[in-house]
Amino acid sequence: MSRVSSTNLAVSAIAASLVAPAAPLRIGLIGFGCVGQGLYDILQRLPGFGAEVRRIAVKNPDKSRSLPASAFSFQADELLQDKELDVLVEVIDDAAEAFRLVSAALCQGRRVVTANKAMVAQHLPELIALEQQFGGTLLYEAAVCGSIPVIRTLDAYFGQEPLRSVSGIFNGSSNYVLTRMGEDASEYAAALAEAQQKGFAETDPTLDMAAFDPRSKAVILAAHAYGVLLQPEQVLNLGIENVSATDIAYAAVANQKIKVVAGLYLLPNHQLTVLVTPQLVDPTSPLYSVDDEFNGVVIEAEFAGTQFLRGRGAGGHPTGSAVLADLAALRANQRYAYAKLARPQLSYTSDLELEIYLRTDDELILDQLGFTDITEEADEDGYIVGFVPLDALIQHRDRLRKAGAFVARTGNVRPATAHAADTLELATAAE
Ligand SMILES: NC(=O)c1ccc[n+]([C@@H]2O[C@H](COP(=O)([O-])OP(=O)(O)OC[C@H]3O[C@@H](n4cnc5c(N)ncnc54)[C@H](OP(=O)(O)O)[C@@H]3O)[C@@H](O)[C@H]2O)c1
Structure with missing residues (x-):
């Protein structure tokens, strides 16, 4: 033969x-x-x-x-x-x-x-x-970022490796609206109407625009990436309903974009924090070029380094693709390992200070948030930049949602009540 x-x-x-x-x-x-x-x-x-x-x-x-x-x-x-x-x-x-x-x-x-x-x-x-x-x-692969295989990547491939951070754009609807606002200089209402007309946003846009949807996804990823089971209410989520052309222009002056980023960050002393808010994103971040209805996930792993996944987070075929992959996995008798749930637990903390940009004329919310440091203030544009306790943001989030435009500055978080010199750089892809 x-x-x-x-x-x-x-x-x-x-x-x-x-x-x-x-x-x-x-x-x-x-x-x-x-x-x-x-x-x-x-x-x-x-x-x-x-x-x-x-x-x-x-x-x-x-x-x-x-x-x-x-x-x-x-x-x-x-x-x-x-x-x-x-x-x-x-x-x-x-x-x-x-x-x-x-x-x-x-x-x-x-x-x-x-x-x-x-x-x-x-x-x-x-x-x-x-x-x-x-x-x-x-x-439930389809539950997070549609066709992006992020759960199986975190659960299986990164089941053992410590992760410095997992961050990403988990909601295509709000990303589409922000992209239109940035590229076409449209205001929020017009960009949302266009997203709805093209089928990228629901008739009731609250879950997407107010960042409840990406918060659910962040909570799911916390279990697989860090072995931490959270209730959604523990996590700060703020949306883009009050973001305007003024805020987009503020970001553009520094060559940055505003994106709704869900971030899971490992901190010293075996602590984890999770935030889902509009953030300033720098061109050095892979998330900077995740535009329109796309989703993206950046994984910062201790040994593997940085990995970036980008793809369609919604739609019949992309989401059906994730369900198909789950059916194949079930047929092969696979299940999630939840390996990190079996480890000594990380503790979840919101006892931090976060650097934010807030444009508001609501004097009460400024008092309630209790800025510990003000790093920039422009009376004529009505915005203030500085550090505030994350716990205060969580406590006053309902008022904050109505008060004005909120944007977190990427990578600037520090232990509560510490001095500016103690600022911790969160492990984000922008660094
Ligand atoms: N759409 C996406 O791109 C996407 C992406 C990722 C995840 N998801 C998730 O996938 C799920 C489905 O989303 P979808 O966009 O496909 O929703 P959808 O288009 O609104 O369809 C929902 C379907 O569920 C049926 N239904 C509702 N209540 C039911 C009940 N009690 N018993 C039997 N059927 C019931 C509806 O029946 P009728 O046809 O009779 O109304 C309809 O066929 C949601 O959890 C969503 O968050 C969606």
């Missing part, structure tokens, strides 16, 4: 051993909106993947659909009761109902994929406990 034909035989043998299993994965799909239809379409285009959507549950019986009415159930619980389904994919837009369905499935020891970041962020400790108690598996 020639060398070529023996190689061909070996390749054929390997290929035969790797083909999709004979029995297709039987999927119960709960939700047939943007993500559900995106996944359905992907599976139709990939018959070789070896999965079939056996049942689909939706809510509204009167809606017109791209598939015949007979394809749908209007009771998601029917899918929970169907033991012939190998995997349940939960992609509905109701976090409370999603938790009810996912936790019920985990109580049956089922394999489940979800894309619901708000639900996972709010209930992660309970969901992990249910997996451990009943032996099921929950994967």
Whole structure:
């Protein structure tokens, strides 16, 4: 036998051993909106993947659909009761109902994929406990940055390595609005209207523009990157509703852009802090050029150094791509390791001071925040730059949301009540 034909035989043998299993994965799909239809379409285009959507549950019986009415159930619980389904994919837009369905499935020891970041962020400790108690598996790559494989990167590849920081642009809608404001000199309302018209922002933009959505994602990443389980309310999130052309111009003078950055930062003494706010981003940061609806994640690892992931964080196909990857992982019996949860815990701290830019005419909030140092003040433009306690920002965040434009200065944080000389440089990619 020639060398070529023996190689061909070996390749054929390997290929035969790797083909999709004979029995297709039987999927119960709960939700047939943007993500559900995106996944359905992907599976139709990939018959070789070896999965079939056996049942689909939706809510509204009167809606017109791209598939015949007979394809749908209007009771998601029917899918929970169907033991012939190998995997349940939960992609509905109701976090409370999603938790009810996912936790019920985990109580049956089922394999489940979800894309619901708000639900996972709010209930992660309970969901992990249910997996451990009943032996099921929950994967949720689509919940953070859509098609960017950030959870599996942090959970699997960086499961052992200490990370100096994980920071990124986790919300494409607000990033699109800020990009338009920067490039077209539009004001917030006009840029938001354009984002809504192009389908990059929801009709109710609050979760995205006020940074609740990226906060949920940061909370999920804290578990995988640092082994810290947080409640979303512990994390400061401020949005862009009051950012105006004045603020964009302030950043541009220093050749910076304003971006909503979710940052998880390792501090001395085994402490972690997490912030989700508009930030000044320098051209040296990979995040500087993450524009429009794109997402980006910078990982600063102790040994690997800096890594940068960029991609589409939303949309039917990009998010469906993440669900597809989870289905493949489930079929290979993979589950999250949560390796850092088993380690001595980092403690979460907000006992820090943060350097901020605040443009407001609300005298009370200036008093409430208690600036400890003022580094810049421009009465005519109505802004002030200086250090404030992070705890004060958290305590007064509701008033702050209405008070004016807030932007954090990247990398400038220091222990509370310390002197300026003690400023800690957070490990951001801008350095
Ligand atoms: N859209 C994205 O790009 C994206 C990206 C990442 C993560 N996600 C997450 O993925 C999930 C789905 O988002 P989406 O944009 O696909 O939402 P969507 O377009 O609004 O679709 C939601 C779907 O869920 C169905 N549904 C709602 N309540 C239900 C219930 N109780 N039982 C059965 N079906 C129910 C709806 O049924 P009807 O069709 O009858 O209304 C609809 O088909 C959300 O958690 C979202 O945060 C979305």
